[in-house]
Amino acid sequence: VTLHVSLVGRTNLSREIYRQIRDAVVNGVLRGGERLPPTRVLARTLSVSRMTVTVAYELLTSEGFVVSRVGAGTFVSEDASRSRAESRRHDAEGLLRPRPIWQSIPLPTALAGPATFEFRSGIPDGSLFPHQLWRGLLLKAARAEASARASYGDPAGHPALREAISRSIGVSRGVTASADDVTVTNGTQHALDILTRVLLEPGDRVAVEDPGYWPPGRIFEALGARTVAVPVDREGLIVSAIPRRVRVVYVTPSHQYPLGVSMTLARRRSLLAWAERNDAAIIEDDYDSEFRFGGRPLEPLRALDVAGRVIYVGSFSKTLLPSLRLAFVVTPRSIRSAVHRAKFLSDWHSPTLLQAALARFIDDGLFARHLRRVNAVYRERHELVTTTLARDFADHLELYPSTTGLHVAARARNASVATVAEVARRAVADGVAVQLLSSFFAGAERRQAGLVLGYGGIATSDIDEGLRRLLRSFDSCAAGNRKPALTSRKA
Numbered sequence: 001v002t003l004h005v006s007l008v009g010r011t012n013l014s015r016e017i018y019r020q021i022r023d024a025v026v027n028g029v030l031r032g033g034e035r036l037p038p039t040r041v042l043a044r045t046l047s048v049s050r051m052t053v054t055v056a057y058e059l060l061t062s063e064g065f066v067v068s069r070v071g072a073g074t075f076v077s078e079d080a081s082r083s084r085a086e087s088r089r090h091d092a093e094g095l096l097r098p099r100p101i102w103q104s105i106p107l108p109t110a111l112a113g114p115a116t117f118e119f120r121s122g123i124p125d126g127s128l129f130p131h132q133l134w135r136g137l138l139l140k141a142a143r144a145e146a147s148a149r150a151s152y153g154d155p156a157g158h159p160a161l162r163e164a165i166s167r168s169i170g171v172s173r174g175v176t177a178s179a180d181d182v183t184v185t186n187g188t189q190h191a192l193d194i195l196t197r198v199l200l201e202p203g204d205r206v207a208v209e210d211p212g213y214w215p216p217g218r219i220f221e222a223l224g225a226r227t228v229a230v231p232v233d234r235e236g237l238i239v240s241a242i243p244r245r246v247r248v249v250y251v252t253p254s255h256q257y258p259l260g261v262s263m264t265l266a267r268r269r270s271l272l273a274w275a276e277r278n279d280a281a282i283i284e285d286d287y288d289s290e291f292r293f294g295g296r297p298l299e300p301l302r303a304l305d306v307a308g309r310v311i312y313v314g315s316f317s318k319t320l321l322p323s324l325r326l327a328f329v330v331t332p333r334s335i336r337s338a339v340h341r342a343k344f345l346s347d348w349h350s351p352t353l354l355q356a357a358l359a360r361f362i363d364d365g366l367f368a369r370h371l372r373r374v375n376a377v378y379r380e381r382h383e384l385v386t387t388t389l390a391r392d393f394a395d396h397l398e399l400y401p402s403t404t405g406l407h408v409a410a411r412a413r414n415a416s417v418a419t420v421a422e423v424a425r426r427a428v429a430d431g432v433a434v435q436l437l438s439s440f441f442a443g444a445e446r447r448q449a450g451l452v453l454g455y456g457g458i459a460t461s462d463i464d465e466g467l468r469r470l471l472r473s474f475d476s477c478a479a480g481n482r483k484p485a486l487t488s489r490k491a
């Protein structure tokens, strides 16, 4: 390299040569592996003695900025260059490092923009939400807040909302609970965060469903517990497969996520008996059972539980809006106070304004009315999706029985996990977003090929066209798969 070193007006010449070359390495002007001019050449260029340059090079060598190779010359050290890149990255990002577990936790894919035909699960239809009524209630709550003294609220939740929830779940879910048993949280996920802190020691084992909803397992793990994946069949969680020394079981009995099946009464009884024998707790996540399209609903585990081992979690994310971040826990009396303390330490309490508005929404009968209205819409979509799948996709998919909630799951009859992934990829290219059933399994060995189809985020009038395009993706993959078989036979 031609190296520019300026010695005009300098006295300590070796030091100056050293400093300028070091800065060039540190600033990336000289890169790892680059060769410095030989001492003799640089001495001549700068009109200094060769010794002056040699002293500078020795200093650079002793500090690791350059390395000299006998017979080859002096080179900028790769290490110095790497650590320079490293320190530049540190300058930009800061030096702090999170615990390794946070690197393995994904952010939700739902944040990707909506598709033209949105069949991804987990979202209700926002256009059905009574926004105008809600705005009115928020305004009223804001006025009340403006005339009150500023203060913190009760960690367990706004008293009127706790009362309203206890009445509402008594009517709609047959869960008998007093307002004292109800704690308001910021979504189901926050409820699980609190319950983990209250129930689990680091290293304790929690059983989760396989396939299942992944965020609960990750919060258990992030707080130090160990999860064990327990298989699910058409009757729900296979209770006999729960290993020993499990402290907590997390289940979705009303509408298993993602299979959509309802846990049979026999399984519910057997799970309660298992918890009793093993001195364990059950967390019952009842996230979307308010939407029911047939059959008699089975009683929630909480309603069957006489021993106080079931903690019931309900959410307003599907019945109203996920962005409200409002859910609730119904706790057995034995852990009630601990849950309030954990909620207090976590965020003191959920926002009073939203809680007050929601309490009025329930008390004024608007919640029940809203549920009746959206139930009729989702019933039609459920019917449309299930009959179309049964009729037009019979060669490709087999539906899991489901009469509840906002999604259905279907198993591929013949296609492999990879083929269904290709179908989904082609569907996305055609504007249709679906989820792979295989992606909900913990490990490769039980993984099933299939699809999960939600109907909360797609207009009823778009379902036909969306499913037509999905079928086209299946057919084009099937045709693509047949072709190589024919050619290979010919060969």
Ligand SMILES: Cc1ncc(COP(=O)(O)O)c(C=O)c1O
Pocket (backbone or CB within 6 Å): 121, 122, 123, 186, 187, 188, 189, 190, 213, 252, 257, 285, 287, 315, 316, 317, 322, 326, 327
């Ligand atoms: C199984 C299950 N539980 C709970 C929820 C809702 O979570 P949250 O109340 O945190 O929005 C979802 C949403 O997709 C879910 O699928």
